[in-house]
Amino acid sequence: MHMADALVSTAVAGTMYVCSTGVAAWSVKKVKEENDPKKIPLMGVMGAFVFATQMLNFTIPGTGSSGHLCGGMMLSALLGPWAGFLTMIGVLLVQCLLFADGGLLALGCNIWNMAFYGCFVGALLIWRPIMKNGASRLKIAAASVIGCILTLQMGAFSVCLETLASGVTELPFGVFVGVMQPIHLAIGLVEGLITAAVLIFINEARPEYLWGVGESNGAEGRLSRRGTIGVLAVLAAFFGGVVSLFASAFPDGLEWSMEKVAGTAELERAGGAYASAAGIQDVTSLLPDYAFKGSESVFGTTFSGIVGGVVVVGVCVGVSLLFRFFKNKKVAEQTDNS
Amino acid sequence: MNTIENNLHTIDKLSELQQRDLWMNKLHPLTRLLSSVIYIVLVASFDKYDIVHLAIMAVYPFFCFMVGELSLKDGLYRMRVVLPLVLAVGLPNPFFDRQVLIMAGSFAITGGMVSMVVLMIKGLFTVLALYVLIATSSVEDICYALRCLHVPKTIVIVVLLIGRYIYMLGSEASRITTAYRLRAPRQKGIHYKAWGTLVGQWLIRSMDRAQVVYESMCLRGFRGDFPESKRGVRLNDVLYTLVWALVLGALRFTGAVELIGQLFVA
Numbered sequence: 001m002h003m004a005d006a007l008v009s010t011a012v013a014g015t016m017y018v019c020s021t022g023v024a025a026w027s028v029k030k031v032k033e034e035n036d037p038k039k040i041p042l043m044g045v046m047g048a049f050v051f052a053t054q055m056l057n058f059t060i061p062g063t064g065s066s067g068h069l070c071g072g073m074m075l076s077a078l079l080g081p082w083a084g085f086l087t088m089i090g091v092l093l094v095q096c097l098l099f100a101d102g103g104l105l106a107l108g109c110n111i112w113n114m115a116f117y118g119c120f121v122g123a124l125l126i127w128r129p130i131m132k133n134g135a136s137r138l139k140i141a142a143a144s145v146i147g148c149i150l151t152l153q154m155g156a157f158s159v160c161l162e163t164l165a166s167g168v169t170e171l172p173f174g175v176f177v178g179v180m181q182p183i184h185l186a187i188g189l190v191e192g193l194i195t196a197a198v199l200i201f202i203n204e205a206r207p208e209y210l211w212g213v214g215e216s217n218g219a220e221g222r223l224s225r226r227g228t229i230g231v232l233a234v235l236a237a238f239f240g241g242v243v244s245l246f247a248s249a250f251p252d253g254l255e256w257s258m259e260k261v262a263g264t265a266e267l268e269r270a271g272g273a274y275a276s277a278a279g280i281q282d283v284t285s286l287l288p289d290y291a292f293k294g295s296e297s298v299f300g301t302t303f304s305g306i307v308g309g310v311v312v313v314g315v316c317v318g319v320s321l322l323f324r325f326f327k328n329k330k331v332a333e334q335t336d337n338s
Numbered sequence: 339m340n341t342i343e344n345n346l347h348t349i350d351k352l353s354e355l356q357q358r359d360l361w362m363n364k365l366h367p368l369t370r371l372l373s374s375v376i377y378i379v380l381v382a383s384f385d386k387y388d389i390v391h392l393a394i395m396a397v398y399p400f401f402c403f404m405v406g407e408l409s410l411k412d413g414l415y416r417m418r419v420v421l422p423l424v425l426a427v428g429l430p431n432p433f434f435d436r437q438v439l440i441m442a443g444s445f446a447i448t449g450g451m452v453s454m455v456v457l458m459i460k461g462l463f464t465v466l467a468l469y470v471l472i473a474t475s476s477v478e479d480i481c482y483a484l485r486c487l488h489v490p491k492t493i494v495i496v497v498l499l500i501g502r503y504i505y506m507l508g509s510e511a512s513r514i515t516t517a518y519r520l521r522a523p524r525q526k527g528i529h530y531k532a533w534g535t536l537v538g539q540w541l542i543r544s545m546d547r548a549q550v551v552y553e554s555m556c557l558r559g560f561r562g563d564f565p566e567s568k569r570g571v572r573l574n575d576v577l578y579t580l581v582w583a584l585v586l587g588a589l590r591f592t593g594a595v596e597l598i599g600q601l602f603v604a
């Protein structure tokens with residue numbers, strides 16, 4: 001489910017960075033409030049553990065195939081949602097920096113899709129309410145499976161929204177969602193079963209390691225008013241930013257209405273301001289109305305662009321070769337001297 | 339070689355690349371991070387049909403691969419991770435966007451074809467730029483750059499610790515898998531009956547290890563932060579970022595490419 005940089009526009013990436021940064025800042029504050037110095041090394045080692053576990057393959061009974069762990073739900077069941085979220089950020093960043101899995105620009109989206117839902121929705125809305133009166137095998141299994149399926153479904157849906165809002169695919173929204181959701185239903189089920197097996201073992205061996213078990217659902221157990229407002233604000237930013245972008249990417253309804261009312265999809269414009277704006281647009285747009293400028297020839301005036309590009313690449317090659325030449329010369333001189 | 343050994347080998351290889359005594363590796367970590375981020379943002383900002391201008395952006399990875407003495411094959415190999423989703427998103431474009439953009443003889447090139455190619459090029463360029471960054475900067479370098487950008491200490495320390503312990507826990511995962519495979523030959527993956535005990539025991543060991551790690555860190559003077567030796571920013575570092583920002587910005591936002599071309603065409 002890692003999104004690549006190519007799949008997100010800068011506007012969507014920026015919006016998701018803002019949302020993820022907001023939640024990260026809140027989580028840092030909560031972890032500091034806990035004032036447990038042992039937690040930071042634990043978060044680091046647990047992050048490395050999740051990373052290493054993701055390399056293990058688990059046989060899926062009756063299918064002949066295998067799956068692996070994602071870790072968001074397991075981390076929050078062991079560390080709590082805030083520390084779990086920060087650890088998942090670390091895991092995603094290291095995945096990006098060591099294996100180029102996901103991108104730097106898409107990191108905000110990946111944090112939201114995989115860490116936010118797994119840690120906050122999974123831990124606060126599913127794990128804690130189920131565990132409030134103590135843990136049992138059945139409860140842990142139910143919380144793990146429901147949590148993993150639900151959070152992966154939400155993550156996959158967000159991937160569809162973000163990709164479509166970025167305008168990089170012509171795939172209809174319904175088809176995209178129809179492909180993404182069932183795949184992640186199966187993945188969520190497998191991840192849920194693996195998470196359940198591990199957490200049941202932990203509950204039997206070291207129950208004190210599990211977070212949120214046996215906590216009363218009193219005032220302390222619920223989200224505070226400020227916390228609720230914070231979550232709502234982040235959700236509002238997400239839907240206001242990403243979903244509105246998605247909506248504005250399809251103005252066909254307006255064009256359809258214009259066609260019906262005015263008989264044309266585009267209004268005639270006159271006046272100096274319109275002429276100036278049209279002039280600027282004429283200069284800057286390479287493909288006005290889906291056609292190359294000067295489309296009487298195959299590449300029109302962009303021929304000069306191609307020539308310019310070849311020149312730029314040539315200069316770049318020249319500079320790089322010069323750089324290597326001088327470096328090799330310097331190394332040769334140093335070798336001679338020694 | 340199994341997946342775990344492959345991944346450990348990748349980490350080893352990256353570590354060797356990061357420690358080379360090259361000009362690019364000696365640049366300030368913030369310089370390397372900012373240049374990569376600027377490039378990735380500019381590449382991602384191209385219109386879905388703007389193939390000509392996008393193609394020119396190859397200059398940055400090209401320069402870095404040449405100067406940084408990196409293998410293009412290794413860079414392209416990284417594409418395998420992001421390729422499935424990029425393909426899934428891009429391949430349907432020619433079927434849904436059939437607007438003819440240009441005619442190459444009798445062959446019609448549609449908007450969908452162009453947007454699909456643009457998506458692939460964007461994927462390729464951004465992965466190559468990321469590879470340049472990770473092949474020249476260690477996790478410690480990037481953490482230092484993140485601290486320079488005032489990313490909270492907690493997040494940076496967690497990233498640093500994950501970077502430090504990933505190899506150790508990865509090796510442990512490899513030993514566990516090898517031991518399991520030897521006891522369960524011709525079995526694909528770990529049987530579901532062993533999921534809980536095998537991973538659970540390993541998890542408990544890791545948590546106990548975290549406690550030992552914490553105690554040893556305290557003995558070495560850990561008080562919630564890692565002391566970092568300050569690395570001064572040299573003129574080279576400033577110029578590198580500035581020149582790339584100007585060149586890439588000019589290629590993206592101005593008609594610089596056309597202007598240069600017109601000099602020769604005219």
